[in-house]
Amino acid sequence: SQQGEEDPQALSIQEGENATMNCSYKTSINNLQWYRQNSGRGLVHLILIRSNEREKHSGRLRVTLDTSKKSSSLLITASRAADTASYFCATDTSYNTDKLIFGTGTRLQVFP
């Protein structure tokens, strides 16, 4: 069963706009990660946020985590056409395992 569910499933915006994707999960976690997948390629790690962190930044990426609501959001600021990709959240399931469970992803289209 899926641990994470992303929302929305698809998002279309213009270059320069901000894109926000949300992820909800079911069980307690230690870490939540976001990955990006360009069409026809493998996934690439973007950012990891630990359960005791509330917000993390990396370049134009901002991730928030609300463990009380079991949800996370990924914000991409000043989006570019090159940001067009699918974005996945992934969570671990218990401490001391390296097994990640992925959500179904958000497909982002950024129009020039």
Place this chain on the structure above:
Amino acid sequence: DAEITQSPRHKITETGRQVTLACHQTWNHNNMFWYRQDLGHGLRLIHYSYGVQDTNKGEVSDGYSVSRSNTEDLPLTLESAASSQTSVYFCASSPGTGYAGELFFGEGSRLTVL
């Protein structure tokens, strides 16, 4: 540079045939994983390994097997391919330091079972 490679990248086979997808990583990572990706399901874990001679079933392991005879390789075998196994398969690895760190993915193997 260290990397993770999958082969073949594309394969077409017939129902009932045995198929093996190769995965080779040069990071010396302990953990290796196989996922399948299907529309509407995201990535689902098939099998994983925490080290040599260690293998574990994921959430969709039926019809698949893996073996880990060395650190670098985790081949995925479909014993008798079925049309339901048509999918894109991704191999990934991670250092295995006691927590779910960053996964490094291969480029995927697209398998079509006719």
